[in-house]
Amino acid sequence: MPSDCLFCKIVNREIPTEFLYEDDDFVVFRDINPAAPVHVLLVPKKHIRSINDLQKEEGPIVSGLFMLAKDMAKEQGVNTSGYKLLFNVEKGGGQVIFHLHLHLIGGWKR
Numbered sequence: 001m002p003s004d005c006l007f008c009k010i011v012n013r014e015i016p017t018e019f020l021y022e023d024d025d026f027v028v029f030r031d032i033n034p035a036a037p038v039h040v041l042l043v044p045k046k047h048i049r050s051i052n053d054l055q056k057e058e059g060p061i062v063s064g065l066f067m068l069a070k071d072m073a074k075e076q077g078v079n080t081s082g083y084k085l086l087f088n089v090e091k092g093g094g095q096v097i098f099h100l101h102l103h104l105i106g107g108w109k110r
């Protein structure tokens with residue numbers, strides 16, 4: 001784990017952050033700069049830089065992220081109204097924290 005990784009520090013509780021969900025493999029917390037009424041980040045505890053760096057054996061992490069997204073969308077009350085799931089990949093893709101995470105964004109009034 002890179003010692004300067006913000007999300008590793010959040011996962012390891014070196015930076016206090018309220019977790020909406022935690023299990024052995026993932027944590028979920030609110031984005032500090034929300035783009036919508038609901039904006040949460042689903043973060044694997046394992047440090048993986050981005051989608052580009054995924055190894056074949058890490059497939060269960062990706063499927064786990066999507067299954068968790070489904071559950072968190074319901075928990076956040078946006079499963080029926082709808083939401084977006086987003087991976088930013090590398091600088092050109094808008095990634096600023098280089099620890100894999102899935103954005104769950106929704107809650108707009110439409």
Ligand code: AMP
Nearest residue numbers: 030031032033034088094095096097098
């Ligand atoms: P990305 O652009 O995909 O790397 O997204 C990183 C996200 O992390 C941004 O939406 C930031 O607002 C969010 N963020 C940065 N620092 C924190 C923090 N300490 N707690 C929660 N979210 C954060």
Ligand code: ZN
Nearest residue numbers: 005008047099
């Ligand atoms: Zn990390």
